[in-house]
Amino acid sequence: MTQPLPSLNPEQVSDNLSHRNSAVGFSVAPMLDWTDKHCRYFHRQISQKAWLYSEMVTTGALIHGNNLPRFLGHDPADSPVALQLGGSDAQELAHCAALAEEWGYNEVNLNVGCPSDRVQNNMIGACLFAHPQIVAEAVASMKAKVSIPVTVKTRIGIDEQEDFDTLSEFIEKLVEAGVNGVILHARKAWLQGLSPKENREIPPLKYEWVHHIKQRYPNLDIAINGGIKTHLQALKHYADFQGFPALDGVMLGRAVYEQPYMLAEVDKLYYQQDTEMLSRETIVAKMLPYIDNHLSDGGKLIQITRHMLGLFHGLPGGRIWRRHLSENAFQAGAGINVVEDALKMVENEIQRMRDRGYSL
Secondary structure (H helix, E strand, O other): OOOOOOOOOHHHHHHHHHOOOOOOEEEEOOOOOOOOHHHHHHHHHHOOOOEEEEEEEEHHHHHHOOOHHHHHOOOHHHOOEEEEEEOOOHHHHHHHHHHHHHOOOOEEEEEEOOOOHHHHOOOOHHHHHHOHHHHHHHHHHHHHHOOOOEEEEEEOOEOOEOOHHHHHHHHHHHHHHOOOEEEEEOOOEOOOOOOHHHHOOOOOOOHHHHHHHHHHOOOOEEEEEOOOOOHHHHHHHHOOEOOEOOOOEEEEOHHHHHOHHHHHHHHHHHHOOOOOOOOHHHHHHHHHHHHHHHHHOOOOOHHHHOOOOOOOOOOOOHHHHHHHHHHHOOOOOOOOHHHHHHHHHHHHHHHHHHHOOOOO
C-alpha cells in the first residue's frame, strides 16, 4: 500500500511562495559537471517553482578566467537560480557575488561542503568548516556588496570534528555575519581517505542534528540535504523530527538528476500550485526549440540530451529512450531528429504495452 505524502501547513506554503532564498522550499543541489545551464533550462520546463543551482564556480575562474559568459551565462527563464561560489578570500567572494547579481542570479551560495582534494588545496569547500571566522567574514563581505540573498551550503562536520556544539558554533558565526539561509548536508566529510562519492555514502546521516540547529536558531532559514531520494522522505522534514522543529526547505541532488520527472510534482507538493503537470512528451516538445537554437549556434546535441536521459525512467520505453540518445547524440552532425526519433520509439513502446492490456 502506497504511503500517503505528508502535507504542508498554510504557513509553510506561504513561506515557500516567498522564494526569499533557496533554504526555503525545494531546491536542486549544485552538482559539478551536471547542473550546467542546459540542465537548468531542462529542469525549469518541469518545475516552475523549484530553486535551481549552478555548478560550483571558483572565484579564480571568474576573476582570472576571462570568460564570464561561459561561467555566468544562463537563461533568464531559469529563475529562481543561485550561483554557487567556491573560494575563501572575502574580497574576491564579494567581487564575484556582485558579478552574480549583475548577471541576474537570484542568490549567491558559498560552498563549504565539497571534500575533494583538488578544492581543499585552494581553501575551498568542506575544509572551510575548520575556519568559521573566515567563512563568516566572507559572508559579511558578500552581504555588504549585494542585495540578493547570501546562503551557505555546508556539511555538519569534518574529520574528527564531530560534535554538535562545534556545528552550532559554526552556525552562530554565520548568523552573526547576516547569512540569509543555510543548507546542511546531514553528513560530516572526511577530507582524507574517502573519495567524494564515498563521502556521500559512508559517513552516517544525522538528520536530527539539522532539526536541532533549527531549534537553536528558529529565525534562520534551514534546509536539509543528503540521502533523500523521494518526496515522501523529503516532506517528513517539514514536520517535527524526533522532538525537534520542522525545517524550512529540502534539497535533492542525484535523485532528481537521475529521475528528473520528480520535479513535475514539486510545484504542487511544496508550493500548492494547481498548475497541470506536464507530460513527459510535452516536456520534450518544449525542449525542441531550445535544442534547435543551440545547434544553430554551433553547439552539440549531446550537451543537452545528456541531462534528459532519465526523463522516461521507470516507464516502458525508458531504456530505449536512454539507449538511442546515448548512442546517437554524440555523433558528428547529430540533429534534433535524434530526439524526435527517440520519442517516437518511446511512444510506440508505450502503445505496444497498452495493446497488451497494461494500464499506463
